[in-house]
Amino acid sequence: MDTKSLIIEIATNLFQQKGYKGVGLNEIIKACNISKGSLYHHFPNGKEELLIACLQLLNEEITKDIVEIFERYPTTREAAEAMISKLVENFEAEGTLTGYTFSSIVSEMASLSEPVRNACAQLYQKIQAIYMEKLLADGFTKDKANAIALMMTASIEGAMLLCLTQKEAEPLKIISQLLPKML
């Protein structure tokens, strides 16, 4: 794999775990086994440029995962349940939700730059669009589909936060049970 992709991949992981400010460049180059010169060759504008590249990668990865599940199941309800149970499995096995949420970055966003905020917004937007498409196929009106898709995004993201703070998978499970009520 080329160096640039390697940097992005490893940095993405670190950013998800510790947040933007929580990871230093030295930590990144050590994990990648590269030098600082190399990093700044691929990302001349430094750390924040790297972060945005990471968010774009995350965008593709998360989206791909969700799309796959939503194609496999006939209705939004079944797809959502399958998706959440996958999250729960992952959380109970590894004790983390890295790879599925990036709230650690989003919440720092306020003190970061506009491009970062934009990259985050796009990510949420894309996820919501997947939900919405399925909801429209289910026969919901445009307005309803939009509202429900947003509710799904918000509650799942919030539930992941709760799971991480409580060290329990219960919040995600309960959300999953309650979802049908909204549909």
Place this chain on the structure above:
Amino acid sequence: MDTKSLIIEIATNLFQQKGYKGVGLNEIIKACNISKGSLYHHFPNGKEELLIACLQLLNEEITKDIVEIFERYPTTREAAEAMISKLVENFEAEGTLTGYTFSSIVSEMASLSEPVRNACAQLYQKIQAIYMEKLLADGFTKDKANAIALMMTASIEGAMLLCLTQKEAEPLKIISQLLPKML
């Protein structure tokens, strides 16, 4: 006001805005107009001890706010709608939700210590307990009340994250509209 309370109050604000790693001790003592010696006199175990004190203050403040609203309205539905519309007002007026969410701290938590995680968990727990009490008064069973309270906490927290990334109050508004469906 005594120095210790002053430190906690100002630091709380800063932590909420920029997250734990995003605020330095120098920034704090400058904002408080005190010296480092003074800070370490009141918080001998340093930054993290201060953070936990801040989380406890937040606990009281947020809780007080929510309790007030939930006492003023007869049902969970009305109280929740009032609470969210207050959030929306605040967001549209000031462009921020500081004072109502602390996700910036929660999401960094993974890389912080156990006591910090605990303080965060207690905060969510307390909020949820307020919702739950009201739901029980509304006549829900214990199980249902617990599930709905969790859903409320998660979706509102998630919606706040969405509002901040999109710079729009729409997510909170839509959550508010959809809430009655769960009740």
Place this chain on the structure above:
DNA sequence: AGTTAAAAACAGACCGGTTGGTATGGTGGA
């Protein structure tokens, strides 16, 4: 194919500034 120059990729020393934290000494009131 062989030569050469340019460009891309990488390495690592180095920069000023900041980090959280400590040690010491002073000051005011009980």
Place this chain on the structure above:
DNA sequence: TCCACCATACCAACCGGTCTGTTTTTAACT
């Protein structure tokens, strides 16, 4: 006299970022 309270100077470690120089790859021309 004592002690909570505060101020200052200082520390090693680390921060993001720049610099110069070396290696490796690519491309062009004979």
